[in-house]
Amino acid sequence: MCGLCGAFGAPDHWSDGVARGIPPEAERRARASAANRVLGLYGLRLAAWGGRYTLSGRTGRSAVIDHLGALWPAAERLAGRPCDPLDPAILDALEAR
Template sequence: MCGLCGALGAGPHWSDPMGGRTPQAERQARAAAANRVLGLYGLRLAPWADRFTLTGRTGRAAVVAHLGALWPEAERLAGRPCDPLDPAVIARLEGGAG
């Protein structure tokens, strides 16, 4: 995450609902998309109220306010770097050997 996003943590995040869906439907869709990547790290994201919960295989969990705060928490729970732009992750998502 860039430092500016972290510094501006208050108020709506750039990833908050757009496009005519309800906020709940938008959070559900975002969680489903994120779970494609998070599952590769043994993590799962679920909408909860106006936030998300992130859980690991061991039961450790964190509340995530918005997607900008997701990846640092994912790395903390997974105990390793979680890079959604890693070429091997992208290859696995696209069905390649990666």
């Protein structure tokens, strides 16, 4: 679905908890930044957009993600391979940075 249609009435998810004193959009941007450390290793990028997230790949393909619970299945579809943030090779690459 397009981003505009997806902007109406998405259900709440536990990962969208609100930190005290931080605007929700700033919190979403911080979550996207943290996720991008892993997603970048798969050639993907997550951006906070309109109360949701936009996941995009190097080829221009993208997906609108309602919440972080839907992130990894969408990442695997866009990357065309399994995306495991706990893979020892990924963890080693993150530590090397």
